[in-house]
Amino acid sequence: MKDTDIKRLLYTNLLCIFSIFLSIFIPPFFLDNFSVLETHLIWLCTCSTFVTAVNLLLYLVVKPNVSSKRSSLSHKVTRVLKCWIYFLMSCFFLHVIFVLYGAPLIELVLETFLFAVILSTFTTVPCLCLLGPNLKAWLRVFSRNGVTSIWENSLQITTISSFVGAWLGAFPIPLDWERPWQVWPISCTLGATFGYVAGLVISPLWIYWNRKQLTYKTN
Amino acid sequence: MQKVSVLLFLTWVCFLFYAGIALFTTGFLLTRLELTNQSSCQEPPGPGSLPQGSHGKSGACWMPSQFSRVVLVLIDALRFDFAQPQHSHVPGEPPVSLPFLGKLGSLQRILESQPHHARLYRSLVDPPTTTMQRLKALTTGSLPTFIDAGSNFASHAIVEDNLIKQLTSAGKRIVFMGDDTWKELFPGAFSQAFFFSSFNVRDLHTVDNGILEHLYPTMDNGEWDVLIAHFLGVDHCGHKHGPHHPEMAKKLSQMDQVIQGLVDRLENDTLLVVAGDHGMTMNGDHGGDSELEVSAALFLYSPTAFPGAPPEEPEVIPQVSLVPTLALLLGLPIPFGNIGEVMAGLFSGGSDSEPYSSALAQASALHINAQQVSRFLHTYSAATQDLQVKELRRLQNLFSKASAGYQQALQNPQGTEETLRTVVAELQQFLRGARAICIESWARFSLVRMAGGAALLAAACFLCLFASQWAVSPGFFFRPLLLIPVAWGLTWAILYAGLSATTGSKLDSVILGAVAATGSLLPFLWKIWAGWGSRRPLATLLPIPGPVLLFLLIRLATFFSDSFVVAEARSTPFLLGSLILFLVAQLHWEGQLLPPKLLTVSRLSSSAPTCPPRHSGAYALRLGIGLLLCTRLAGLFHRCPEETPACHSSPWLSPLASMVGGQAKNLWYGTCVGSLVALLGAVRLWLHHYSNLKSPEPPVLFVRWGLPLMVLGTAAYWALASGADEAPPRLQALVAGASVVLPRAVAGLAASGLILLLWRPVTVLVKAGAGASRTRTILTPFSGPPMSQADLDYVVPQIYRHMQEEFQGRLERIKSQGPVTVAAYQLGSVYSATMVTALILLAFPLLLLHVERISLVFLLLFLQSFLLLHLLAAGIPVTIPGPFTVPWQAVSAWALLATQTFYSTGHQPVFPAIHWHAAFVGFPEGHGSSTWVPAVLVGANTFASHLLFAVGCPLLLLWPFLCESQGRRKRRQLPGGEAETRVRPEEEEEEEPLMEMRLRDAPHHFNAALLQLGLKYLFVLGVQILACALAASILRRHLMVWKVFAPKFIFEAIGFIVSSVGLLLGIALVMRVDGALSSWFRKLVLPQQR
Ligand SMILES: [Zn+2]
């Protein structure tokens, strides 16, 4: 792998981070009283939209996995549809997991679901962009020695750090500090966002430091 | 013999933990016996005449009253310096300006303008400086500790004699307003009361404004004799902002206005008392024994002058002195258990202010006080041996001398003031001595004992960690492990006993145990120290893998936060779920879930484990999701701690009898019985799956017939209990009789089942006829009777194989069904079948102690542990010749599951949440004088989950072998299975799973694995109790220490003891099966030789 690849990865990741900042600073121009904590649900929607858009844009521009075979229009349409279904499935799956973890079943359904959406945005959307709707490829990337490129390596790191961030975000909830961000699911969404950003920052650096050890088998 | 030494070693480790817990507890939990005796007007505290005029006036008891009414203003956390007058500062020194200084200006004004009408004292408070304990002290005059033995844990109502009780029995009308703690302490004692919630310490104004709304109107309408107002604003301001905050100045100024207002309204016969219940630290907290916490202000004001000259500086008095003083000033008997000393300076001899008569009044007040204290000491030391005998005797002598002096002074009316002065000094000396010995035994944290206990616990945990490593290392011997430490421990114990015998001090069993434990730990610590430097990488020092260590650390850290302890019912399932998903993810990461063709072969580099997956990929995920689902469902049976008012306890924790509406009740009843049947069915199905239901042995017969009978009995009992009120009157006697008999019958059935199980644990079907003739042909290669264990080890697998063949052949003869034979043999599951049977037999009586709907939780409990065992087994590779190990994540998950079940069976680690009704299951009329039966019943209810999981702990070791039968079938096509044991390479192609018989193949490893399992489980539990102990001692000043941390420690400690006993029982059961199996084999082999 070349250093230019790592640089490209760094720039794309910085762009992703930038999209999160945009989602915080652009809406106030259009909406009164917008703030991340008070109008949290709106921010979740905008953040999810922005990150998805940037990911799609990057996918179209950078094309990290160049598939050689030309495909027909119908093939493309089914592919896009499949991606949609996968995304929705992952949202519902995460929602179920949250409820199993102890999130309220009936109250705050919308909040829980939007948390699932934002976490899917941080995890499933990059997977879909990079690997396509191919569950086997996903499973391969998330196993030991399964990655084949720095893009996949970065994907692995950001996904895991998003999940870990969301998990850590649950810890302040029982504390009696009575802060507005301790309300479900705000601390978790913030944790997931911080985790995602941290993953984006760390992954190019980590790849850079370990570039000697990393040898990808290409197929 | 190795088995016995494994058990003995584990017992010894448990003893180390117990010694640590006992040492810590005696230093931390101060205890005292509550006496319920009452003082009464008619009964003077001692011989001798009462002071003159006592019986003449109305409303006077032991002494004539000086005030008929009193206004008691309690300002919570009013530290002494808050009320201290600010003298104009010395020139040259900078003026001190702090928000809390000099804000109570009215006190200063009164003290300066009316020095004969007011007194300010610095009252010294006894720890624990928490409000409830202080209120108890301020009314009983005693030294309340955390555990006042004999008190009713279910409510806080004071059972000892107290001022409020004396006031009500004297017919005084008490009006109360303020902190609702008083409602719990004195239910129904007030003629009028305005309670406000003290829960929210961040709310500064609700309580105070509520009081102010009622205070002056009540004062003016005059329908009271005693008015008590308990303000909380200052205390809450301390907790929220600390004393160094402008808000504190505002709050104190408000209190100043209150005092001024009261003083203006006071009438001549009324005494005003302004008191702080305790102080606060620099941060505004309280609960401990630092100087700022124990100094509170006490201010007295009366429109009629006090006798004597006012002191220059505020006197220092113990806080409890207020109790006898108020009692005598109001003409009441002093509460029976009071140990305070009357404030003699406030007593005058009536209207004439002649020095002699006021000195006489003071002496008689002190004498009555001393008589009462002496009576109390006498009664108390007769009831318990807390107090030091020698010191007590010295005090008695002092008292009789002073008493004689006092009588003499009375006889001789011409006596001078001087003789009275000496009498007063002697009486005061006696009262102070009495207080001192009470404080010595009731009110001091012993930091040395706390630190020693924590150190012992830590050392024991350390030992578990290292010994669990050594147990599986090669060249490990059991005997020196046990003999050396026991010898050391005995030596030290004898040394200590001898030392205390020669010095003549009392032998303290707690110290003795601690000394023995420390002594026996020394060789271990020495061994670790010696091996520390040499060639030991960190990996062997910390054998716990990183992620599991992280989980453990998070769990331990939660014990140090009161919020997390309160929220543990939610945080434990969260951690458990995380651990489960982590295990699934780890399995996937290691490539053990997916068949390798999915992960392209080139991806798997050489470093990857070559062990192919034993299960399909979705298998572990399904198990994980199922576990999460069960955990979540069990969480529905959640009881709220009282600290969170927003939370609602599950309605399903109430008994069915409390339900109204027949339809719903019947539906629930059906569900509960259904879950019982499901539990029974599941266990029988499982046993059937491993063919354990075939033999005609008595335990199997019991499982077939006794268990359904138990279900029937339980269902019938529930039907009676839930519908007892609806029974027709002529059946009432029958119902009452049945509700006594049925639970006892179920418990008796369970006990007899357990005894049967212990008597004949091997439930293997032996076919005598054809089997015997064939066995001989197989066994020909082996000649001579088995002389040693090794021979037996050689023979046993052969017999086993032969029996399998035989069984298989028979099956094939009947029907040519090949694959059935794999599981169709019960020898492979002989250990776990016994364990599961024992667990279900234990579960039924425990279930009976809970309310009906908890049966669903018990069903979930078995399901959860079944799923968890399968998930863990999927991750544990079976190393065939040994050593066998149970990984840390398995043990941690098991302990977490036990904690989670504790909460989902409707428990909380606080005393009001204990299910007292369990004491009446099978004993509806109560227990009479016996106390241990209800204690055992309530304990079994509370710690049911600890017991079940601890007994079931060996399943963690057995289950991977059990799951082998499924894994091996799939692997049959794969080349190159594990090398079979040395004796039978030619039989390799047969590939029948030996399952748990592999454990018998390597008895040394089996014992080592059991020892290691026990040590690991003890370690995981031990670090929990260590964390609780550390949290309780480090946070002993915390606001919540007596509400959260101390109860948590007690529950955790008892839970540890129950768990360790259960663990020993479980391991002993496995060993019993093993022993029975050996003799069974021997019986089978010996006939072959003839
Ligand atoms: Zn208080």
Ligand SMILES: [Zn+2]
């Ligand atoms: Zn307080």
